[in-house]
Amino acid sequence: MKKKEVLVLEDLLGSNKKIAAEIRAKLTGKGILTINLMSSPGAGKTTLLESIAERLSPEYKMAVIEGDIETERDTERIRAKGIQAWQIITGGACHLEAKMIGKLFSEIPPDLDFLFIENVGNLVCPAGYDLGENIRCVLLSTPEGDDKPKKYPKAFTTSDCLLITKTDLLPIIPFDIEQAKKEALEINPHLEVFILSALKGQGVDAFVDYLIQSLHKQRQNHA
Amino acid sequence: MHELSVVANLFEILEDKLEAQNGKRVCYVKLQVGLLSGVVPELLKTAFDIYKKDTFAEEAELDIIEVPCKVQCQKCGTVAIKEDYIFICDKCGSTTVTTLEGTDMILETMEIEI
Numbered sequence: 495m496k497k498k499e500v501l502v503l504e505d506l507l508g509s510n511k512k513i514a515a516e517i518r519a520k521l522t523g524k525g526i527l528t529i530n531l532m533s534s535p536g537a538g539k540t541t542l543l544e545s546i547a548e549r550l551s552p553e554y555k556m557a558v559i560e561g562d563i564e565t566e567r568d569t570e571r572i573r574a575k576g577i578q579a580w581q582i583i584t585g586g587a588c589h590l591e592a593k594m595i596g597k598l599f600s601e602i603p604p605d606l607d608f609l610f611i612e613n614v615g616n617l618v619c620p621a622g623y624d625l626g627e628n629i630r631c632v633l634l635s636t637p638e639g640d641d642k643p644k645k646y647p648k649a650f651t652t653s654d655c656l657l658i659t660k661t662d663l664l665p666i667i668p669f670d671i672e673q674a675k676k677e678a679l680e681i682n683p684h685l686e687v688f689i690l691s692a693l694k695g696q697g698v699d700a701f702v703d704y705l706i707q708s709l710h711k712q713r714q715n716h717a
Numbered sequence: 718m719h720e721l722s723v724v725a726n727l728f729e730i731l732e733d734k735l736e737a738q739n740g741k742r743v744c745y746v747k748l749q750v751g752l753l754s755g756v757v758p759e760l761l762k763t764a765f766d767i768y769k770k771d772t773f774a775e776e777a778e779l780d781i782i783e784v785p786c787k788v789q790c791q792k793c794g795t796v797a798i799k800e801d802y803i804f805i806c807d808k809c810g811s812t813t814v815t816t817l818e819g820t821d822m823i824l825e826t827m828e829i830e831i
Contacts, residue, residue, distance in 0.1 A: 495741075495830050495831075496830065496831050497744065497828055497829070497830055497831075498738065498740070498828065498829055498830075498831050499745075499826055499827075499828050500734055500738060500826060500827050500828070500829060501825070501826050502730065502734055502824045502825065502826060502827060503823060503824070503825060504730050504823065504824045505821055505822070505823055506723055506726050506727050506730070506748075506821075506822040506823070506824060507723070507726065507821070507822065508730075509726065509729070510726075587719070587722060588719050589719055589722075591722075618719075618755060619719040619755065621755055622719065622754065622755035622756070644802065647753065647802045648753055648754075648755045651753065651802065651804070680803045680804070680805065681802045681803060681804055682804060683804060683805065683812030683814075684812070
């Protein structure tokens with residue numbers, strides 16, 4: 495039996511990156527801004543989306559892709575706001591991959607302004623997978639603690655925005671916003687930071703304004 | 718904990734290359750795994766050993782080379798290894814630092830039986 499060494503030098507996530515780049519090109523071409531929301535379970539991604547939906551409607555049209563290990567609960571919550579939503583049930587997988595988004599592609603209406611992808615609640619694995627988004631956001635809720643950015647660096651180093659959520663709990667929770675911001679900006683100086691309570695509606699307007707500005711900027715660049 | 722799905726991607730590439738070379742079996746695999754790639758090398762090894770059973774790589778050994786996070790300052794050009802993940806240039810303090818290595822997982826070489 496003869497043995498042979500083969501030099502490969504291929505990226506193990508190369509196929510995901512390729513599919514993601516195709517998705518990004520197509521959605522951007524249609525004038526859609528795609529946002530990937532990542533966080534631990536229970537950091538407030540769905541509540542934030544409900545709050546955003548109230549602010550974007552009726553001027554802007556949004557849709558949501560929900561990723562969960564089980565149940566359609568989040569999709570039902572979004573649909574209750576009159577928003578088109580699709581559920582991806584990963585059946586155990588801890589993250590979404592670009593090919594899962596690709597399968598839904600034909601159903602995405604071309605007149606959309608914003609496509610939100612709510613990733614599976616997990617601060618580790620989703621960070622490794624580009625889904626074809628234009629903006630990646632990581633949510634950090636106050637009960638999780640202000641020391642998380644350096645404990646889970648990849649979620650923060652690969653994101654464009656940091657959303658510190660559940661600030662309505664600050665009076666009863668030891669969370670130092672300045673410390674969390676400092677940690678996050680040290681590992682990623684380019685993060686846009688937003689501080690908000692989706693439940694109380696505080697700080698959500700600033701994030702929505704940022705999204706609208708980003709949409710117009712992207713459309714100008716691709717006009 | 719997505720090591721198993723990374724290994725599934727690895728096996729897709731291994732199978733492609735094995736077919737292209739008209740090989741019979743894979744007997745050795747060498748990976749470069751960045752410390753900021755999001756996977757744990759030890760768990761990747763466990764996942765590999767589970768996945769390889771009853772496949773063309775059943776007897777294959779896996780070596781993982783850990784790649785530290787290497788960055789370059791876009792202002793002064795300084796190249797540095799970052800263990801603290803603080804992406805600020807040590808020399809000039811600039812925040813325009815780009816990552817050169819340490820974020821990817823690369824299949825470097827494989828040894829096959831032909």
